[in-house]
Amino acid sequence: MARWLLARVMNTHAGAFGLVTVVVLLIVAIAAPLVALHDPNAIAPIDRLQPPSLAHIFGTDHLGRDLYSRVVYGTRVAIGVSIVVMSISLSVGVLLGIGAAYAPRALDQLVLSIFDIINAFPSIILALALVAVLGAGLGNLILLVSVVFIPQFGRVARAQTLSIRNSLFFEAEKVLGTQPWRILLHHVLPNIIGPIFVLASMNIPVVITIEAGLSFLGVGVRPPLASWGNLLHDGYTYLDQSPWPAITSGLALMLATLGFTLLGEALRDAIDPKLRRER
Amino acid sequence: MTDRAAILQMESVVVRYGRLTAVDRLSLVVGDGETLGLVGESGCGKTSLAKALVGLTPIDRGRILLDGADTSRGDATKRGWLSQRIQLLFQDPVASLSPRLSVRRLLQEPLRIRHALTPQTWQEVRQLVVDLGLSESLLQLYPHQLSGGQARRVSLVRALAMRPRIIVADEPTAGLDLSVQGELLNLLAQLQRRLGLTYVVVSHNLNVIGRITDRVAVMYLGQIVEVGTTRRIFDRPAHHYTAGLIAANPVLDRARRRKRTVLQGELPSPHDPPPGCRFHTRCPAVQERCRLEEPALRPDAAGHQVACHFPLDGG
Amino acid sequence: MAAPLLSIRGLEVRYATERGPARVLRSVDIDIPENAVVGVVGESGSGKSTLALTLMDLLPGNAQQSAASLLFEGVELSSLPRSQRRRLRGTRMAMVFQDPMSSLHPLFAIGTQMVDIQRTKHPELSSRDLRQRAAAMLTRVGVPDAAARMSRYPHEFSGGMRQRVMIAMALLVQPKLLIADEPTTALDATIEAQIVELLRDVRSDIRGSIILISHSLGLVADLCDHVVVMYAGEVVETGAVDDVFGAPQHPYTRALLDCEIDPWAAVEKGAALPRIPGAPPDLVEMPAGCVFAPRCPQRHERCGVAPALKSLDGNRTVACWLR
Numbered sequence: 048m049a050r051w052l053l054a055r056v057m058n059t060h061a062g063a064f065g066l067v068t069v070v071v072l073l074i075v076a077i078a079a080p081l082v083a084l085h086d087p088n089a090i091a092p093i094d095r096l097q098p099p100s101l102a103h104i105f106g107t108d109h110l111g112r113d114l115y116s117r118v119v120y121g122t123r124v125a126i127g128v129s130i131v132v133m134s135i136s137l138s139v140g141v142l143l144g145i146g147a148a149y150a151p152r153a154l155d156q157l158v159l160s161i162f163d164i165i166n167a168f169p170s171i172i173l174a175l176a177l178v179a180v181l182g183a184g185l186g187n188l189i190l191l192v193s194v195v196f197i198p199q200f201g202r203v204a205r206a207q208t209l210s211i212r213n214s215l216f217f218e219a220e221k222v223l224g225t226q227p228w229r230i231l232l233h234h235v236l237p238n239i240i241g242p243i244f245v246l247a248s249m250n251i252p253v254v255i256t257i258e259a260g261l262s263f264l265g266v267g268v269r270p271p272l273a274s275w276g277n278l279l280h281d282g283y284t285y286l287d288q289s290p291w292p293a294i295t296s297g298l299a300l301m302l303a304t305l306g307f308t309l310l311g312e313a314l315r316d317a318i319d320p321k322l323r324r325e326r
Numbered sequence: 327m328t329d330r331a332a333i334l335q336m337e338s339v340v341v342r343y344g345r346l347t348a349v350d351r352l353s354l355v356v357g358d359g360e361t362l363g364l365v366g367e368s369g370c371g372k373t374s375l376a377k378a379l380v381g382l383t384p385i386d387r388g389r390i391l392l393d394g395a396d397t398s399r400g401d402a403t404k405r406g407w408l409s410q411r412i413q414l415l416f417q418d419p420v421a422s423l424s425p426r427l428s429v430r431r432l433l434q435e436p437l438r439i440r441h442a443l444t445p446q447t448w449q450e451v452r453q454l455v456v457d458l459g460l461s462e463s464l465l466q467l468y469p470h471q472l473s474g475g476q477a478r479r480v481s482l483v484r485a486l487a488m489r490p491r492i493i494v495a496d497e498p499t500a501g502l503d504l505s506v507q508g509e510l511l512n513l514l515a516q517l518q519r520r521l522g523l524t525y526v527v528v529s530h531n532l533n534v535i536g537r538i539t540d541r542v543a544v545m546y547l548g549q550i551v552e553v554g555t556t557r558r559i560f561d562r563p564a565h566h567y568t569a570g571l572i573a574a575n576p577v578l579d580r581a582r583r584r585k586r587t588v589l590q591g592e593l594p595s596p597h598d599p600p601p602g603c604r605f606h607t608r609c610p611a612v613q614e615r616c617r618l619e620e621p622a623l624r625p626d627a628a629g630h631q632v633a634c635h636f637p638l639d640g641g
Numbered sequence: 642m643a644a645p646l647l648s649i650r651g652l653e654v655r656y657a658t659e660r661g662p663a664r665v666l667r668s669v670d671i672d673i674p675e676n677a678v679v680g681v682v683g684e685s686g687s688g689k690s691t692l693a694l695t696l697m698d699l700l701p702g703n704a705q706q707s708a709a710s711l712l713f714e715g716v717e718l719s720s721l722p723r724s725q726r727r728r729l730r731g732t733r734m735a736m737v738f739q740d741p742m743s744s745l746h747p748l749f750a751i752g753t754q755m756v757d758i759q760r761t762k763h764p765e766l767s768s769r770d771l772r773q774r775a776a777a778m779l780t781r782v783g784v785p786d787a788a789a790r791m792s793r794y795p796h797e798f799s800g801g802m803r804q805r806v807m808i809a810m811a812l813l814v815q816p817k818l819l820i821a822d823e824p825t826t827a828l829d830a831t832i833e834a835q836i837v838e839l840l841r842d843v844r845s846d847i848r849g850s851i852i853l854i855s856h857s858l859g860l861v862a863d864l865c866d867h868v869v870v871m872y873a874g875e876v877v878e879t880g881a882v883d884d885v886f887g888a889p890q891h892p893y894t895r896a897l898l899d900c901e902i903d904p905w906a907a908v909e910k911g912a913a914l915p916r917i918p919g920a921p922p923d924l925v926e927m928p929a930g931c932v933f934a935p936r937c938p939q940r941h942e943r944c945g946v947a948p949a950l951k952s953l954d955g956n957r958t959v960a961c962w963l964r
Contacts, residue, residue, distance in 0.1 A: 219422040219481070222380050223488060224409025225439055233435075237426040367829035503684035504856070504900045508914030515913075530830060536904020537914070560904055574834035576859025578886060578901050588838045589831045592799055608831075 055317035062313030068306025075119055076126040085113035087120045088271050096289035106291035108281055114292055117273040118299045124274045125303055128189055129254040133247050135193035140200025141243060145235065147201070148208035159205075162198035170195045170253070171260055183266045192257055196250060203246055207239045241318050249311035252304040259300050275300045330357030333393060333492060333524050334379070334412075340387035341374045346597050348374035350548035351388065353623065356492070361518070361525040363535040363556065365571065366545035369596040372528045375545075376494045379526065380414045392492075410440070412492040413485035417500050419477035423469035429480055430465040436487035454483050458513060474501050478510065486517070492524045499534050511538055532575040536560050544568045547596055547604045550623055554630035562639055564632040566609045603635065611636055644715065646850050647673040647696070647818060651709030654691055654700065662705070663924040665691045667874045667932075670950050670958075673818070678844065678851045680861030680882065683871035684897075686921045689854045692871075693822045696852075697736050698726050714817060732761050735816040739823035741803035745795040751806055752791030755779075759813050778809040781846075782839060801832035808839060817849040824853070825860065840864060858901050862886055870894050873921045873932045876950060880957030890959040893917075893933045931962070939963060 056062040075082050084104070091111035099106045105114035147158040165173070170192075177191040211217055211234070220230050261267030262276025263283075270277050275296045282293030334356035341349035349371040356362050364372045377383040379390065381397065390397045392411055401407055416422035423432055433451050437443040452462065458479045469477060478498075485493060498514065499507045511534065517523060529535050535542060536556060543553040544565065552565040563569040570589035591608040594600055600607045606616040615635050623633040654666040666688045673679050683689045694700050698718075711718040714733070718726065730736075738744050746754055755775035756768055763771065772791065779787035782805040795803060804824060811819050824840075825833040841864065844851070855861055861868055861882065868885050870878040870893070878891040889895040899915040919936040922928060928935070934944040943962040950960045 215416060215418060215421040216424045218382055219414075219416060220424065222382060222409060222414045223436055223439060223484065224406045225435065226405065229435075229439070233427065233431075234424050238424075367831060504858075505684060505897060505917035506920075507902075508900055508916035509918075512913045512916070532830070533902035533904050537902045537908070556904075570831055570834075574830045575904075576837070576857055576863050577903075578859050578862050578898070579903065580862065580883070588834045590835070592801065593829060593832070 052314070052317055056310070056313040059313060059316075061309045062317075065306050065309030065311075065313055068302060069310050072122055072126060072303055072306065076123045079119050079123045083113075083116035083119040085116045087112060087116040087273050089113070096285060096292075098289065098291055105295040106289065108278070108292045109285045109288075114278075114295050117278060118275070118295055120273040121275040121278055121296065121299065122303070124185075124268055124272065125255045125258060125300075128185075128192075128258045128268075129251045131189055132192045132196065132254050132258075133251060135189070136196035136250075137200050137243065137247055139193070140197040141204040141239065143197065144201040144204025144206075145208050145231070145239075148205045148212065155205075158201070162201050165194065166198045171257060174257060174261055175264070175266065178261065178266045183269065185268055185272070188258065188261060188267050192254060192261075195257075196254070199246060199250070200243060203242050204239055207242060208235055211235055211238055245311070245315040245318055248314050249308070251311065252307040255300070255303055255307065275303075330360055332356065332391075333358040334526075335391040336375075336379075336388070337391070338388035339375070339378065339385055339390060341371070341378050341383055342386045343374075348548055348596060349378065350599075352545075352548070352550055353388075354543055354550060354553065356524060356526060357541075358491075359518075359522055359524055360540045361527060361538055363539035363542040364526060364528045364545060365530065365532065365535055365542060367530065367571075367593055369547060369593055370545040371548040371596070372545050373496065376414065376496055376526070376528050379492075379494055380412055381408045382414070406439070409490075410488055411490055412494065413488055413490040415478070415481055415485060415493060415495045415498060417497040419474060419481045420469055420472060422481055423472075423477060425469055427468075428465065429467050429469075429472070432469075432480065433465070433483055433487070436484050440488065451483060451487055454486060455479075458483060459509070475506060475510070479513075482513075482517075486521070490523070492526065494526045494528070496528045497531075498527060498529065499531055507534070514538070532572065544571065547594060547599045549604065550631075550633065551605065552630075552632045552634075553623070554628075554632075558628075558630055564626075564630065564637040564639060565605075565634050566611055566638065567605050569638060570608075603633075643675060645672040645712075646675045646714065647671075648710065648712040649708065650711075652692075652695065652706070652711065653708065654688075654695055654704055654706045656701075657703040657705070658925060660925050664927055665704075665874050665924060666695070666706075667927075669874075669876055671869055671876060671879070673850050673852060674867070676848070676850060677867055678853060678865045680865035680868040681852060681854045681871060682856065682858060682861050682868060682897075684856060684921070686873055686924065687871040688874040689871050690822055693736065693820045693852070693854055696818075696820060697730055697734060698723075699730075699736075728761075731758060731814060731816075733816050734818045734820070735811045735814050737804070737807045737811060737819065737821040737824050739826050741800070741807045742795060744807065745803065747795055750792050750794055751779075751798070752776075755791070755806075755810055755813060758810055762814060775809070775813060778813050779806070781812070782806075782809045782843070783835070784809070799832075800828050801835060804828065804836050805839065808836075808843065812843060812846055815848065818852065819847060819849060820852045820854070822854045823856070826855070826857075837863060858886070858898065870897075874924060875932050876958075876960065877933065878957070878959045878961075879950075880953075880955065884955060884957060890953065890957065890964055891933075891961050892937045892939050892963070896936075896938070931960075 056066055089112060094107050094111040095109055097103060097107040103113045103115065105118060108114055108117065143158055147155045173195055174191050178187065181187050220234055258267055259276035262274040263280045267276055268274035278292060278296035282296055286293055332355045336352055336354045338351045338353055339349055340347065340351055352375065366372050374383060378385050385398060395402045397408060434443060437447050437451065455462065460476060460479055464476060472480065498510060502510060518525060527535065527539060539556045541554065542556050542559045544551050544567065546567050552568045559568060560572060563572055570587060573587050587610065589608050594607060602618045603616040603621050606612045609616065613636060621633045621635050623631050625631045649669055649671045652666055652669040655662040655664050681689045681692060695706055700706060708719060752772060752775060756771040759771045759774065776787045776791055779790060784790055784802060784805050798806065825836050828836060853861060853865055865882050868882045869876055870891065872893050878885060878894050885894060886898060889898055896917045917936055922932060930945040931947055934940045948960045948962045950958045951964060952958050953964060
């Protein structure tokens with residue numbers, strides 16, 4: 048199954064590019080200490096705002112820190128945050144969604160209303176508001192952005208579960224006397240995974256952007272921890288003195304967003320027709 | 327009637343979906359080891375009844391006794407009680423198989439449910455697969471890769487793996503070509519002899535019903551209008567609807583083609599059944615009494631039952 | 642012997658599939674006489690529905706057809722430009738589908754549609770006259786309260802009523818050739834009987850021929866004069882319906898007839914039902930020779946070469962080396 052997916056994704060240029068980019072980013076994120084060439088937090092005021100050179104291949108920021116290394120560690124933050132956020136949203140969302148599908152009407156409507164309330168706010172505004180109440184910082188950031196995405200997973204999981212409960216094979220399992228936990232594990236979950244997976248992969252670039260945005264605004268990841276967002280902020284502040292901080296962090300953000308989006312779309316195209324054919 | 331022991335007894339069963347009464351005070355007995363046919367057109371309630379028998383749809387009134395036990399009380403309501411005694415073969419076999427499981431896992435599932443998956447039981451299941459004419463190479467396929475006939479047989483093995491005494495078959499020959507129909511029906515007959523099964527066959531195909539059933543119950547708008555031996559139903563139907571239904575069946579042999587008594591009128595909607603005898607709006611022998619009074623299902627001396635004030639042949 | 646209304650010679654239709662072209666119809670030769678009701682019987686994969694679609698020029702995009710000759714009323718259909726071919730549809734050739742919802746527009750009232758189809762044929766009549774003709778026809782086919790029903794929409798009619806509307810529309814158009822593809826399969830038994838009775842009743846009103854496609858041998862025996870038996874894309878036998886069903890010449894026809902269950906036949910309970918073992922051939926990788934040979938109880942060495950459709954006495958044809 049995985050091999051088949053791989054083949055389908057690599058089939059298109061866009062998909063191949065996306066996959067390669069994501070793989071590279073993942074490697075960079077995991078092996079950051081190995082990939083970075085300097086300590087990202089090493090301050091050297093003498094070397095501030097230098098253009099790219101052999102010693103600093105991306106140049107330096109306003110505190111003389113190596114841009115390349117900071118971008119590399121920023122990758123860690125971007126990818127780390129998005130994966131953790133997705134995992135939390137997915138788990139909570141799917142749980143709530145399946146629960147709502149099985150629950151009595153009143154409870155179902157309650158859960159849906161909560162989803163609607165969360166969805167009513169544009170994601171960044173909501174995240175900002177929550178940060179304002181609960182304070183900034185990486186931990187809070189992760190928690191709050193997770194909340195923003197729960198409704199999407201919840202709705203998809205609920206809709207899929209409802210459609211499965213109405214299906215003939217679900218009835219067949221009931222006639223067979225299949226235990227409810229077995230139905231959930233072997234018949235509901237496997238049929239939900241496809242669309243959920245696609246949703247997750249398409250949302251990762253959104254999370255990356257939100258994190259970068261919040262960090263840019265100063266309410267996300269705070270310096271000295273490197274995030275593309277706050278790198279961009281600094282770069283913006285010192286743009287007239289050196290374009291390199293802004294360019295390098297901006298490019299990294301662009302590349303990551305593009306790569307994940309293309310990969311997500313390729314996965315969706317690969318998985319969806321399969322689902323459609325099976326029905 | 328039948329001189330077999332009763333394995334299924336339906337007593338004044340009522341099945342409702344909201345305000346629609348799909349099955350209305352239906353009483354019927356199924357004998358152990360027999361093949362009972364349930365016939366009727368759209369809206370007659372035969373599918374709802376079939377679902378109620380296997381516990382998919384709750385009964386609003388009345389009761390169903392399986393081997394003497396009331397299926398709505400006590401032990402019989404526990405998950406697994408019904409499924410180990412009565413199983414259902416669905417009309418659309420491919421759609422009734424969970425799409426993400428391989429045939430192998432689908433076949434192992436009933437054994438796991440019974441906590442009885444052992445090398446020996448698995449071997450028995452595989453043997454059954456072969457006996458039913460399927461190749462073992464099917465085990466690794468997924469439902470959407472199976473033909474209708476193959477999926478039907480896989481469903482059959484799954485049902486049999488629960489060791490039921492009764493199997494309800496919903497349109498077993500639907501979608502099957504004429505040339506392969508016989509194969510499935512022969513299979514079902516063999517299994518019945520070998521395992522002592524009781525069958526309830528829901529079908530609109532009168533030829534099949536006429537050949538494989540011992541008794542037939544004819545349904546119209548949620549009620550039984552006639553029950554009797556297959557022979558009697560086909561040779562001397564007592565209810566006017568039964569006669570119309572039999573006459574409507576296209577017959578190949580020109581010599582046997584009877585004078586067509588084509589039933590006029592539309593099938594009334596089950597949401598709004600006619601008063602009195604529900605069939606009176608289409609009955610060629612309708613009289614005043616039929617519009618006012620609902621006829622009860624009454625047996626004659628031979629045990630044949632008909633619900634009609636003025637049955638054919640004087641009942 | 643009058644010239645046939647429709648004469649098909651050497652019709653071939655292929656569908657493009659992932660595995661290669663599927664030869665859905667192969668060297669089909671059929672004659673449809675004037676004023677006859679011809680049944681086309683066959684099981685899944687026989688190609689009978691494809692035949693209907695080919696005649697009406699309704700084949701899907703991935704289909705390729707070629708025919709040595711396709712003569713309708715003496716005109717070679719393949720020589721006509723697409724637009725003319727299209728004009729034949731609904732005027733000289735009409736089709737009734739298994740599901741009337743496929744041919745009735747869901748957003749227009751029945752009356753509007755019935756008036757519409759008459760315009761080509763009767764440009765001189767006013768809308769009012771056309772409506773009257775339509776209402777009269779609805780009554781003729783047994784739709785009660787015809788005038789009021791004209792303003793109703795297709796979804797407000799039951800299945801049986803919709804088929805009656807379709808038949809009424811066919812009668813209004815007065816085609817020379819009416820093709821009915823499984824017209825009663827989706828209907829309940831007693832409603833089916835009503836439609837069969839109606840078709841028999843209006844048969845004389847149709848001054849043309851009817852092709853009835855069905856998997857039901859009984860239905861064909863009931864309504865048709867002639868029958869064409871198809872198997873896996875080929876015609877295996879044709880003739881008068883009583884001749885073919887009474888004394889079948891092709892082993893497939895005989896085997897198929899044996900499979901038809903007679904509920905009144907006195908049979909001992911344990912007896913097995915007849916069937917045809919095996920399955921129809923793969924239409925993409927067709928084996929050489931007679932298409933039925935792998936399943937034929939009477940196959941022999943000659944069957945390695947495909948037999949041609951041969952004429953027998955009494956206006957019958959059969960494709961089998963045994964005759």
